[in-house]
Amino acid sequence: MSDRPRSLFQKVWEAHRVRDLPTGQTQLFIGTHLIHEVTSPQAFAMIRELGVPVRFPNRTFATVDHIIPTDDQSRPLADDLAEAMMGELERNCREHGVQFFGPESGAQGIVHVIGPELGLTQPGQTIACGDSHTSTHGAFGAIAFGIGTSQVRDVLASQCLAISPLKVRRIEVTGKLAPGVYAKDVILAIIRKLGVNGGVGYAYEYAGPVIDAMSMEERMTVCNMSIEGGARCGYVNPDAKTVEYLRGRRFTPDDATFAKKAEGWLAMASDPGCAYDDVVTIDGSKIEPSVTWGIHPGHNLGVSESIPTPAGVRDDERAGVEEALEYMDFVAGASIAGTKIDVAFIGSCTNGRISDLREAAKVAKTGHVKAGVRALVVPGSMAVQREAEAEGLDEVFRKAGFEWREPGCSMCLAMNPDKLRGREVCASSSNRNFKGRQGSPTGRTLLMSPAMVAAAAIAGEVVDVREIATGD
Amino acid sequence: MATNEDVLVRIESVEGTACVVRGDDIDTDRIIPARFMKVVTFDDMGRHAFADARKEAKGKHPLDDPRYSGASILVVGKNFGCGSSREHAPQALMRFGFQAFVGASFAEIFAGNCTALGLPCVTLAERDLAKLMDSVELDPAQTVTVDLRAKQVRSRAGEMAAILPDGVRQQLVEGTWDATRVLLEAGDAIERTAASLPYVEMPGR
Structure with a gap:
């Protein structure tokens, strides 16, 4: 092998290459496979039919997140369909010797929250999961991406995927974020600039002073929404923060070998001078708190801006803007601030971690949820829940009129009982504002940071979180 | 193993x-709303x-248009299948009757899921797609013929160059x-690959 500088993506790819396939694709070893109840049952049925075992049962880890209720998680679950799915996952894990982090383990949570928490997610790994937000794990310098159920079958059977390498686009976020501007705003700004399909064929490498300054949880928020920009994986090069986050976690090495492991992790970072297929720079100092106004995450703007007019956008965007305006029933040219909301949702694999809840709680302390607004806080995992309760955040939220729930995906995709009703407008810290996404076929979603959601819950409308004095 | 050479299904054209x-x-939540999963x-x-798009269109959705009844090729726009990785989306379209997709572009995970089901996703140049x-x-x-051998889409609108990754076409x-x-x-x-990695300690079979 030559000594040419390589990107993290290339290093990870080469380390996990089993062989080149005749099709030109790579047979790539998947070091860590995460599964949940929605996209795995059919895959287990397929390997059963093929008569093949799970090849590396100790490299697949399971949890339950999508269908689990957030009010009463006692068994059997009230919803028979949800109970059947959970039962099926438990049976499959038992039968194949796969470790299952269910509620009784104390470690249950959204799959992309618990992977890092447990230390399963480590730099230099390949990680796959039947869920598009698997890109989250890239925050640790892993190559992590979502797959469909047939590919879950492939991984169960062979611990490998047949896949073509991606190009790498480095996205440098320069400057410094203004107060009240969060990781969520950064990724929304990136998607706005590059488009919802701008990342097709690419892995995104996030870098620059703004990314360097971010905590691991903030980096997870950025990587999480890579897929909303069309990139199936996004990553940040591992650094001292990555190493510190992983110290002492359940699946990370103990003190005796940790330093040596950490050295290996840091060596996975992209080499200075390595080649990229594309480089994009974004000025982080100019990013505002962002809000979506339409029906995909690219339909977003700064909170001080106005909803676009069909006449004011590019020709190829016009039909989409018209469709979005009609669905949202918003007035072109109107200010996004002041838009009335009915529901506020804080949670999800994008923004359901402890730091998200802390930021939202600071805002919640300044007032009370507006009469007529339903506001939910759903921790991303049992560990997040415990930590928040130990800090008294649950009390802060309850006192301010928010419901404090049990962990799960909840109203991000509404596969459990947490759903919008009718035409409700929801200020949401989740990742997708697609038509019908939050459970009502006509429901409407405004994506924003958890602090912005808390501010909207109190005001009953979209407001600029920078105008709220949190005493910070 | 139940599979062998004899059961290889070659998809040469649709x-x-x-x-x-x-x-x-058009996102995968649109193609198959989560509640059906x-x-x-x-x-x-x-x-x-x-389901929801059809309900919203009150019988006027193309999937409910009797003129398209029995269609096996779905013609779509840009970034079709974006969003969730749910294979339920191509599964739903396949089970509805579609065996191939022709569009301006496809989201990556959706296209990968389609390949895994033997459903070609081919793209056309913008002008060709509009004509089709x-x-x-x-x-x-x-x-309409989606010919993977000739890399063409043929219809009354003419013979058009169909684009898809070589590796996928070969598969x-x-x-x-x-x-x-x-x-x-x-x-x-x-x-052997597992053993060479620093984190896969017990590659048990």
């Missing part, structure tokens, strides 16, 4: 009538394809799109 669903960025099989997905859409809408009874044409068998052929090379 021929039939087509259906046009216009619009860009509360099941442990794909069996029932077909009847829920585009118009032609199919004008004459839905015409036969479909050679019948190796069902990847499990191919991956297992690597044998012990899988364990």
Whole structure:
């Protein structure tokens, strides 16, 4: 092998290459496979039919997140369909010797929250999961991406995927974020600039002073929404923060070998001078708190801006803007601030971690949820829940009129009982504002940071979180 | 192993009538709303394809248009299948009756899921796609052919160059799109790769 500088993506790819396939694709070893109840049952049925075992049962880890209720998680679950799915996952894990982090383990949570928490997610790994937000794990310098159920079958059977390498686009976020501007705003700004399909064929490498300054949880928020920009994986090069986050976690090495492991992790970072297929720079100092106004995450703007007019956008965007305006029933040219909301949702694999809840709680302390607004806080995992309760955040939220729930995906995709009703407008810290996404076929979603959601819950409308004095 | 050379299904072309669903960025929540995924099989997905969009269109959705009844090729716009990785989306469309997709572009995970099911996703140049859409809408009874060998889409609108990644085309044409068998052929090379990695401690079989 030559000594040419390589990107993290290339290093990870080469380390996990089993062989080149005749099709030109790579047979790539998947070091860590995460599964949940929605996209795995059919895959287990397929390997059963093929008569093949799970090849590396100790490299697949399971949890339950999508269908689990957030009010009463006692068994059997009230919803028979949800109970059947959970039962099926438990049976499959038992039968194949796969470790299952269910509620009784104390470690249950959204799959992309618990992977890092447990230390399963480590730099230099390949990680796959039947869920598009698997890109989250890239925050640790892993190559992590979502797959469909047939590919879950492939991984169960062979611990490998047949896949073509991606190009790498480095996205440098320069400057410094203004107060009240969060990781969520950064990724929304990136998607706005590059488009919802701008990342097709690419892995995104996030870098620059703004990314360097971010905590691991903030980096997870950025990587999480890579897929909303069309990139199936996004990553940040591992650094001292990555190493510190992983110290002492359940699946990370103990003190005796940790330093040596950490050295290996840091060596996975992209080499200075390595080649990229594309480089994009974004000025982080100019990013505002962002809000979506339409029906995909690219339909977003700064909170001080106005909803676009069909006449004011590019020709190829016009039909989409018209469709979005009609669905949202918003007035072109109107200010996004002041838009009335009915529901506020804080949670999800994008923004359901402890730091998200802390930021939202600071805002919640300044007032009370507006009469007529339903506001939910759903921790991303049992560990997040415990930590928040130990800090008294649950009390802060309850006192301010928010419901404090049990962990799960909840109203991000509404596969459990947490759903919008009718035409409700929801200020949401989740990742997708697609038509019908939050459970009502006509429901409407405004994506924003958890602090912005808390501010909207109190005001009953979209407001600029920078105008709220949190005493910070 | 139940699979062997004898059951390789080669997808060299798909021929039939087509259906046009216009619009860009049609996401997989749109194709199959999440509430229909509360099941442990794909069996029932077909009847829920585009459930909410069809309800919203009150019978006027292309999937409910009798002129497109029995279509096996779905013609779509840009970034089709974006969003969630749910294989339920291509499963729903396949079980509804579609065997191939022709569009301006496809989201990556969706296209990968389609390949795993033996469903080609081919793209056309913008002008060609516009012509094909118009032609199919004008004459839905015409036969459209997605020819993977010739890398063409043929219809009354003419012969158009179809674009798809070479590796995917090869998988479909050679019948190796069902990847499990191919991956297992690597044998012990899988364990050797595992052993070379610093974090896969116990590669037990």
